Structure formats: structure tokens, C-alpha cells
Amino acid sequence: MTMSKTNTTTREINFHVTRYNPETDRTPYVKTYRIPVREGMTVLDGLHYIKDNVDPTLAWRYSCRMGVCGSCGMLLNGRPTLACNTQVLHIADTDLTVGPLPNFEIIRDLVPDLMTMFEKHSSIQPHILRTDEAGLNSPDGEFYQSPAELEAYLQFAYCIKCGCCMAACPTLATDARYLGPMPLAAAERYDKDTRDDGRRARNEFTGTSHGAFRCHYAGECSRACPKGVDPAKAIQYLKRQLVLDYLHLARRKKPCQKMHGPGQGKPLPNIPAAPAKTV
Amino acid sequence: MAEIKRYDNRLGVWGWLGGGRWGIERYAYILHRLTGLAILLYFLMHVVVTSLRATGQYLWVEGGFFHQPIFKFGEFLVFAAFAYHALNGIRLVLVELGFAVGKPIEPIYPYKTSLNVQRPLLIIMMILAAILLAAGGSEFLGLGK
Numbered sequence: 001m002t003m004s005k006t007n008t009t010t011r012e013i014n015f016h017v018t019r020y021n022p023e024t025d026r027t028p029y030v031k032t033y034r035i036p037v038r039e040g041m042t043v044l045d046g047l048h049y050i051k052d053n054v055d056p057t058l059a060w061r062y063s064c065r066m067g068v069c070g071s072c073g074m075l076l077n078g079r080p081t082l083a084c085n086t087q088v089l090h091i092a093d094t095d096l097t098v099g100p101l102p103n104f105e106i107i108r109d110l111v112p113d114l115m116t117m118f119e120k121h122s123s124i125q126p127h128i129l130r131t132d133e134a135g136l137n138s139p140d141g142e143f144y145q146s147p148a149e150l151e152a153y154l155q156f157a158y159c160i161k162c163g164c165c166m167a168a169c170p171t172l173a174t175d176a177r178y179l180g181p182m183p184l185a186a187a188e189r190y191d192k193d194t195r196d197d198g199r200r201a202r203n204e205f206t207g208t209s210h211g212a213f214r215c216h217y218a219g220e221c222s223r224a225c226p227k228g229v230d231p232a233k234a235i236q237y238l239k240r241q242l243v244l245d246y247l248h249l250a251r252r253k254k255p256c257q258k259m260h261g262p263g264q265g266k267p268l269p270n271i272p273a274a275p276a277k278t279v
Numbered sequence: 280m281a282e283i284k285r286y287d288n289r290l291g292v293w294g295w296l297g298g299g300r301w302g303i304e305r306y307a308y309i310l311h312r313l314t315g316l317a318i319l320l321y322f323l324m325h326v327v328v329t330s331l332r333a334t335g336q337y338l339w340v341e342g343g344f345f346h347q348p349i350f351k352f353g354e355f356l357v358f359a360a361f362a363y364h365a366l367n368g369i370r371l372v373l374v375e376l377g378f379a380v381g382k383p384i385e386p387i388y389p390y391k392t393s394l395n396v397q398r399p400l401l402i403i404m405m406i407l408a409a410i411l412l413a414a415g416g417s418e419f420l421g422l423g424k
Contacts, residue, residue, distance in 0.1 A: 022285065173293070215375075217308065227386060228387070236377050
């Protein structure tokens with residue numbers, strides 16, 4: 001059996017990195033670093049190479065290095081994406097531009113201030129809201145939810161809050177008060193959760209003039225999302241629900257209840273009965 | 280603690296117009312905004328110009344400014360903006376009411392998004408806009424005579 005050989009040849013790539021030091025610089029500027037890149041090397045690896053070997057003052061934010069934490073969102077060759085998820089040679093032949101996510105304030109170099117996004121996110125109350133909160137907090141049973149009900153919101157629950165969708169959104173570029181794709185997708189995720197009863201409370205925020213109807217479907221959030229969450233789809237569903245709620249056409253549903261003990265859920269079809277007890 | 284100085288990196292109008300390699304829906308979005316603003320501007324000019332008729336009737340006579348080819352071409356541009364804005368607007372109304380965007384799916388790489396689902400609708404609307412433009416063009420530019 002022959003093992004496939006890893007290509008270890010390196011190529012010199014120019015990293016054009018945006019630099020900004022709030023103590024010394026009035027505006028950001030671009031500094032170019034020429035570094036050796038081999039196949040499989042991510043942009044995050046390249047930044048580490050620069051910091052270790054060329055310029056230790058370069059600052060950026062990262063944590064998990066595998067597309068899970070959402071810390072290393074950056075503007076790579078003009079597109080917002082995760083530095084850890086992007087291989088240099090997949091997007092660059094000779095030159096690569098690396099900048100901070102736009103539509104956010106820059107704290108330093110490639111570090112954006114994501115607080116505006118998190119404040120908008122918390123304003124839509126991104127958690128299960130129920131009137132019987134005491135029952136929610138006491139773990140004396142499980143909420144019943146069918147696989148179909150789970151699939152209605154599961155896609156939107158994969159969001160890692162990296163901010164790439166907010167950086168890609170052209171509406172957010174001119175309207176700072178617009179909630180943006182991430183918080184609106186989070187609102188849809190909880191609105192569609194059958195355990196939740198807080199849709200009308202969230203409508204107070206998502207239905208404003210800077211809420212869901214500010215979106216005009218440029219679709220860049222869905223194209224930029226590194227996790228396939230499709231915020232644009234979530235926002236369109238949110239708009240439909242807002243219209244139905246406004247016209248009082250939405251069916252009133254009670255949030256699902258807890259099951260106390262086995263045998264209370266709906267059995268799936270075509271599952272044979274358990275064999276008789278032998279002991 | 281001292282306040283940390285930050286640099287506001289908001290893109291502004293450049294966020295609409297620039298921004299790199301974007302998809303077709305992004306360009307449809309930009310054109311929709313520009314045509315909307317253009318139609319609004321035309322409407323304001325139309326009100327002002329029509330109100331001046333009492334004092335400038337010579338502009339309307341045969342051979343006057345409003346019968347010049349440049350004005351006819353201007354009218355055609357307004358019609359083109361209307362045709363695009365109306366048909367793309369129908370697509371947006373359908374999409375924004377949750378039609379033609381598909382159902383939530385398990386995100387498996389390479390990701391398919393609602394953009395892929397609604398694209399046939401976009402293409403149909405753009406073909407209809409092109410047909411309307413061709414018909415309107417022959418009328419406005421006097422090709423049908």
C-alpha cells in the first residue's frame with residue numbers, strides 16, 4: 001500500500017495586512033509581509049508565522065483554530081470569513097489582503113469590537129421565554145419535541161457569532177441601528193422553538209423599522225456564513241411571521257409541555273413493541 | 280480606566296457599491312436601491328417641471344426641449360428603472376413573505392442556501408424585465424413607427 005505524499009514545497013505569498021495602533025495611528029494602514037506558504041497552511045497559520053518570525057506586534061483574535069469558536073473572523077481578499085477555516089493557497093496565488101471585519105470598530109490591527117453585535121443579540125432575548133419559568137428551571141421532566149419541530153430551527157442554531165454576516169451586510173453598512181443578520185437569525189431560531197413562548201415579546205424588537213424589514217435580501221450574509229446557517233432565509237421567515245402576527249392571522253400555539261416519566265411521548269410509526277419481560 | 284480609542288470601520292455607501300466579489304443578488308439589491316432613488320428623483324422633477332407649464336409653454340411645443348431625443352432617452356431610462364424596480368420588487372415581495380427560499384435544512388458542506396432556491400425566480404423576473412425593456416425601447420425610441 002502506498003501512502004499519498006504530502007506536498008511540502010513552499011511558495012512566497014505577500015500578506016497585505018491592515019495595521020492600526022490606537023495609541024499612535026490616526027487611520028489604519030496596510031503593511032506587507034512576504035512569507036513562505038506550503039499546501040494546507042491556513043491564513044491563521046500565516047498570521048502566526050508573521051508574529052513568530054517577522055513582526056511580534058501584530059494583533060488578532062483567535063481561540064479554537066477549527067471553525068468552532070467564531071473568534072477569527074476577518075476580511076480575506078475582500079470577503080468576510082474565518083482565518084482558521086481558509087487555506088491560503090485556495091484563495092491566493094501571489095497576494096492576500098487580510099483586514100479586520102468591516103461594519104465594526106477596530107480595536108487594534110485585525111481585532112474588531114463585536115460588542116455592538118452582542119448588544120443587539122441580547123436585545124432580542126435569545127433564550128427560551130415561557131410564562132411558567134419555574135417549571136423551566138426545575139429539571140423534573142423533558143420537553144417533548146419531534147424531529148420535525150427540531151429541524152424547523154436547527155439550521156439557525158449552528159450560528160457561532162463570528163460576525164462575518166454582519167460584516168458582509170450592505171444594509172448594516174449604512175444603518176448602524178439595523179439589528180443585522182445574526183441577531184435576527186437568532187430571533188427566528190427561538191421563535192420557531194416549540195419550547196418557547198416569547199415570539200410576541202421579540203416582535204417588539206424584530207418588527208421595528210430597524211428590524212427584519214430593513215433587510216432587502218442582498219443575500220451576502222448567507223453567502224459569507226462559514227457554518228451554512230443561512231441568516232437570509234431566517235430573516236425572510238421572520239418577516240412572514242411578523243406579517244401574520246400583525247394581521248392576527250397566526251395560529252396561537254401553546255409551548256410544548258414536559259413529559260413526566262416514560263410512555264408519554266408520541267411513538268414513531270413502524271416501531272415494533274418491546275418484547276415481553278423475561279425477568 | 281482610560282477610554283480606548285477605536286477606528287470606525289463602517290463601510291457606508293461603499294458597502295452598497297463596493298466590497299469585492301459579490302453574488303448576483305447583491306447587484307440586484309444595489310440596482311433596486313439606485314432605481315428606487317432614481318424614480319423618486321424623477322417624480323420630484325416631474326412635479327416641478329409640470330408645475331412650470333403655465334410659465335414655459337414653449338418647452339412643450341413641437342420641436343421644443345421636451346421633444347428632443349435626449350429627453351426621449353431620459354424618459355426611456357425612467358421606464359427602464361420602473362421595469363426593473365417593479366419586477367424585482369415582485370420577487371422581493373415573494374421572497375420576503377417566505378416563498379421560494381426553501382425550508383430549513385441540515386447545513387452540510389458545500390452549503391446550499393436560500394439564494395440557490397430563489398435564483399430561478401430572479402432569472403425569470405430579469406427575463407421579463409428584458410422583454411419589457413425591449414418593448415418599451417421600441418416605443419420610446421420610435422423604432423416601432
